Amino acid sequence: MVNANIQNEEAIIVCKNVCKWFGEFQVLRDVSVEVQPQEVVVIIGPSGSGKSTFIRCINRLEEHQEGQIVVDGMEMGHDVSNIAAIRREIGMVFQQFNLFPHLTVLQNITLAPMRVRHWSREKAETKAMELLNRVGIPEQANKYPGQLSGGQQQRVAIARALAMEPKIMLFDEPTSALDPEMIKEVLDVMKELAQSGMTMLVVTHEMGFAREVADRVLFFDQGRIVEQGTPDYFFESAQHPRTKLFLSQIL
Amino acid sequence: MSATQHQPSSIPSFLRDVRFLQVIGQIVFAILVVFVVSRIMTDVFAALQKNNLTPNLAFLQNRAGFDISNSPSWYTSNSSYGTAFQVGLVNTLRVVSVGLVLSTLLGILIGVFLLSRNWLVRTISRVYVELLRNTPLLLQLFVWYFIVMLSLPIFREAYTFPPEGVAHIPIRIAFYGILILVIWWRTRRWEIGSFRRNAIISGVAAMLVMIEIGFWLYNNQPSWQSVYANGDMTSSSFLLYAVISAVLIVGAWFVPIQWRGLTLGSSIGQAIGGLLVYFGIIPNSAFRIEIYPAFYASIRGFAFPELLTTARFAEWMAFVGLGIVLAIAQWVYFGRITETTGKPIPRGWYALLAVVIFAIVGWVVVGSEPAPVSIPVLQEDQTVYMPLEEARAGNLLTIQDELQYNPSPLIFRLPERTNFKFIVGTEIQPEYMALLLGLVVYTSAFIAEIVRAGIQAVPYGQLEAARAMGLTNSQTLRLIILPQALRVIIPPLGNQYLNLSKNSSLAIAIAYADLFLITTTIMNQSGQSVTGMVMVMLTYLIISLIIAAGSNWINRRFQLVTR
Amino acid sequence: MLKLKRTPFLLILLVLIWPSLTFAQQLIPTPTPVPGSMLDTVLTRGQLICGINQEIFGFGFLNPNTGSISGINIDFCRAVATAIFGDATAIDLRLQTVDTPPTALLSGQLDVLFIQHTAQNLTQDAQGGLDFGPPIFYDGQSIMVRTDSGIEAWEDLDEQTICALTGSDDLSNLDSAMSQRGLNYDLLSLDTPAAMQEAFLAGRCNAQTLSRSLLEIRRHSTDDPSSYVVWSEPFTRVAIAPVYRYGDQQWSSIVDWTIWGLIYAEELGVSSENIDEFLRLEDETDEIYTTRVGLPIARLVDPFLGLGGQLGLANDFMAEVIRQNGNYGEIYDRSLGAASTLPIERSLNALWSDGGLIFSPLWR
DSSP: OOOOOOOTTTOSEEEEEEEEEETTEEEEEEEEEEEOTTOEEEEEOOTTSSHHHHHHHHTTSSOOSEEEEEETTEEOSSOHHHHHHHHHHEEEEOTTOOOOTTSOHHHHHHHHHHHTSOOOHHHHHHHHHHHHHHHTOGGGTTSOGGGSOHHHHHHHHHHHHHTTOOSEEEEESTTTTSOHHHHHHHHHHHHHHHHTTOEEEEEOSOHHHHHHHOSEEEEEETTEEEEEEOHHHHHHHOOSHHHHHHHHHHO | OOSSOOOOOSSOGGGGOHHHHHHHHHHHHHHHHHHHHHHHHHHHHHHHHHTTOOOOSGGGGSBOOOOOTTOOTTOOTTSBHHHHHHHHHHHHHHHHHHHHHHHHHHHHHHHHHHTOSOHHHHHHHHHHHHHHHTSOHHHHHHIIIIIIGGGSOOGGGOEEESOSEEEEEETHHHHHHHHHHHHHHHHTTSOTTOHHHHHHHHHHHHHHHHHHHHHHHHHHOGGGTTTTTOOOTTSHHHHHHHHHHHHHHHHHTTSOHHHHHHHHHHHHHHHHHHHHHHTTOSOOOEEEEEEOOSEEEETTEEEEOEEEEOTTHHHHHHHHHHHHHHHHHHHHHHHHHHHHHOOOOOHHHHHHHHHHHHHHHHHHHHHTSOOOSSEEEEETTEEEEEOHHHHHHTTOOOHHHHHHHOSSSEEEEOOEEOSSSEEESEEEOHHHHHHHHHHHHHHHHHHHHHHHHHHHTSOHHHHHHHHHTTOOHHHIIIIIIHHHHHHHHHHHHHHHHHHHHHHGGGGGGGTOOOHHHHHHHHHHHHOOHHHHHHHHHHHHHHHHHHHHHHHHHHHHHHOOOOO | OOOTTHHHHHHHHHHHHHHHHHHHHHHOOOOOOOOSOHHHHHHHHTSEEEEEOSEETTTEEEOTTTOOEESHHHHHHHHHHHHHHSOTTOEEEEEOOSOSSOHHHHTTSOSEEOOSSOOOOHHHHHHOSEEEOOOSEEEOEEEEEEGGGOOOSGGGGTTEEEEEETTSTHHHHHHHHHHHTTOOEEEEEESSHHHHHHHHHHTSSSEEEEEHHHHHHHHHTSSOGGGEEEOSSOSSOEEEOOEEETTOHHHHHHHHHHHHHHHHHHHHTOOTTTGGGGSOOTTOOHHHHHHHHOHHHHHHHOTTTOOGGGGTSOTTHHHHHHHHHOOHHHHHHHHTSTTSSSOOOOGGGSBGGGTSSBOOOOOO
């Protein structure tokens, strides 16, 4: 098993022996990962392997029961102010977009910067328009999410997450709910983001994306990291039988 | 070419035109309706005419000749039927308007409870909803009136709250309050379970317990009378106590580390508490407070304190109004600042503060205006002039005098009663209370379900997205959940409001003099049943239409824009 | 062009009008007079059809436990049957609801109505169709209070709460009684007598008002009747009397004189116990007989001197009526008086000679 070059001092996310149970069922078993700044980590694995649960533990949408998660030097525990501070630094994109249907695109994006970061409306809107330009849909600013296509909605969701100027972006199967012809436009935005130096954790089934963009690939199975490595290593010479089986089914 | 040729119909083409047929259908229907209605009207009028009961509105001018329970001052049995009808309308509106507000508040509360993570709260509220939704309202009203209200004690033995009497509040309670507040403020950021936190909390607790034990013994056990404020450091019992305390404190160092904070804190705390009592540093005196009941409940009704507006109320309201204007201006101004700089300002609190400050200043200013040196009062059928204070001391002031000359804008008066009625206080009839409670509790069960469904209709992902963005719980509720839930909640909520207003006519079963009860009496006495029925129907129709219009208006504001 | 939007409005109108139609139907009585003599019709049928009520104890009450029906209304009905057939059981009792005017009587389904609720009034008479016999019970609105309340006269009711029935005439009667005396009161109007009783017993009101007879019945249905008092002097006047169709002189006389006969019998001291003493012995001449019992009694019960023939009945029809049903006093005692579970003082219903209002015209 190859260990990617991990430097403890610089790691922006440190997970040590993270365990989580849903009732009797253990979803995460001693998961230990360190993520460096600007690193793009792609997490793959069969469904139910705990990969979504894992990244949701990082911003505490799910609560881990054992182990330690440290984000940007702050421990994710029961401390309310820590949780709030960590969430400010992490942006998240969901499979179902989760845009707020009662707010316009612009309001969706400016909500958190104004309410959480206390920016002026002017600053928040300038930032929002800049981001909408970046994801390629500035003309949709004053529409409601219900009036956009799936791909456009997901791009708004990415812009919304970026508006908080996070240090880390979490992507939870961002393309799974999209029609095939819209997947590319979202992946393009994500690639551009990766190239700009954003720290990203991506749960996805898009192997092409993983191969092209990832610095490191983690393979989850039954709540464990079974194997990890660079894309080249992972897709060419994976060792573990579970990994091989999975790759043979998916490729 | 198909084998069967399409045969041109023998019916003329305009008779086969869908548009023409629709128009014809409507005309036929309209003629039918007009015919039936006019036929019925003719028959009804003929039958009524025969009995000298031609429907008309002239009878509304006739003397009613019956009393109405708890009627307003503008109604007596000499008033007209029309006035009686107005009393009924006012009574109905009185119960419906209060009922709408209360059932909404209670319904929202129970609806949130239905979604609680606490099993007990969730189950109790579920039982509440199911029990009330699935039993007839009439039955519930009977229970509220005949079982709950009619089992209240008779007038002379009314329940009172707080019970009349004298309370002694020890001065040291204030000291406790300040101490606990200071400790909470100092330790609020300390780590839970840490040594110093355990030590200080257990220490304060032990000290307070020790002081209380000391005072209890001093006040109740004659043999301990000498202890309080004795301060003699040479007595053998003091020395024994000092030694035991010292041993406890020293001994605390030897307990395991996780218990050390607790033991050390409590042994030091109890020693301090004991010494404070021994040296008399904590006073044993108490405030004596006379308590008069503010609330009475008996089978004749409920009585509350009353708030009366005096002649100076208008002046004071001018101040308050000024405060409100300023508060609004402030609100807008701070809102702009927040928009442009992003700086969060608690503008709601500032607005409240502005109103409160103006109210207080206005109260002082208005209250300190010079009163007339002497006022005219009636003494032994003679008008004499004397100062306000003297007249009040001589018990010569009527309530009108009091309202005219009292310097404060508002007078607050506790209920006062004679042997069989209240002479001061706001009264609520048991019939009103039973109807209000019945309607509110029944409707709240339905509203609770609507609120629960509305909140559940907001996808969980919305909550997660809001959390992931770092919004606080209250922001999430206010900005994300509620606007979306309301859109689902409002249309059925409007229906429940309609139900409540119509259900209020069940008042007749529990003797509350509402619109329907009074009209029943009017119809019986005047014989004008048809007119009465139509009047009641139209009134309820208007009330319903107003409620429906209101809920539609609100509903339009919450509709979502979609593709 | 007629727009579709109009139709809901018309429908609303229709819905508003519909209930009035049902009202109208109730208001239109359809009198269908029965041709020929009522007496013949009844005799042919072999039974007298009486309209009664069955829920007022002492007047017309069906005992749910025994299934037997009793009360003065029933007894007077039996008396009329006895007058015609000589048999008190030749009756067919029909339960009557409270509707006014009594449509069943007007349409000929009933021969006579002995009922609590239908009282004589001018409108009723003017509209025709109905006629009223002699009162069998003088009633009126009265007041019931707790014995320990100290309320004994109208003045004591000042500033008190009084319960009354919603929509009834009791409300205005009470109001005029109170306002005439310049008294204030607090009214609580309840929907049913049962609800009113409950509110009164719980102490919600200090007094309740209803007809005296009903109040007495309610008083006796409490756990301790002695802790309540019903004022024995009603402040309105209502007479409970038999009702029959207008127009058959013979029939109305039969009903009237049967009732008067019972009253006269009480006045003369003739009862079901001693009736045989007043009958003519086999060998007695008119002179000996009338000297023994007196002419009035002879006119009431004698087969030769009796007057019944003029009504188309047996001359001595009252003998059998008294034997089987007792005189007025006996009937009263049985249902409402000393022998019943609810003694209601006779007061107004005492004989004229005892200071009451009950008397019979001359038997001549």
